[in-house]
Amino acid sequence: MDGGMSALASKPAKAFPASVRLAVAADIDALVALENASFVDERATRRAIRYSLRSPTMSVLAAVTDDAEGEVLVGAATIERRRGSRIARLASIAVSSSRSGQGLGSLLLDAVEVEALAQGCSLLRLEARTDNLGAIRLYERRGYRHYGTKPDYYQDGTAALCFEKMLIVP
DSSP states (O other): OOOGGGGGOSOOOTTSSOEEEEOOGGGHHHHHHHHHHHOSSSOOOHHHHHHHHHOTTEEEEEEEEEETTEEEEEEEEEEEEOTTOSEEEEEEEEEOGGGTTSSHHHHHHHHHHHHHHHTTOOEEEEEEETTOHHHHHHHHHTTOEEEEEETTOSTTSOOEEEEEEEOOOO
16 A cells, blocks of 8 residues: 555545545454444455555555554555556445444545545446445436446345446546
């Protein structure tokens, strides 16, 4: 990770209760806890998250907010890239259930798009479970185009809808 998020101006609009930054090794416990709380199947392991944090072709973003005890991680997103490719893939996005409905998914998606652009990517792709209607609505509202379906994609047999969006330099 080469710091592409610095272009994000990590303070969000006032409507959002959090800011987004690149995750660091010190976030590993919070990232693992969020992963375990957010996903039943296909959870990233501690080892996989550690690898993502160190990988030059991945970015892990952390949505954080401050409370009485200090900074709290309330959401995260992982972006994958291939060297030489202008296509990025949103591998995972998660928001703490205690912060659901507060706009953090949209805040993280903004940050993902900025990070993908900062890493030289012009197309962002992702998959969404066919039963994850909230995520599907978010992606459609944000201009993502459905371009295919992957049957039996998830461990439980649920299909995935494939979305993509051309990213435009602001």
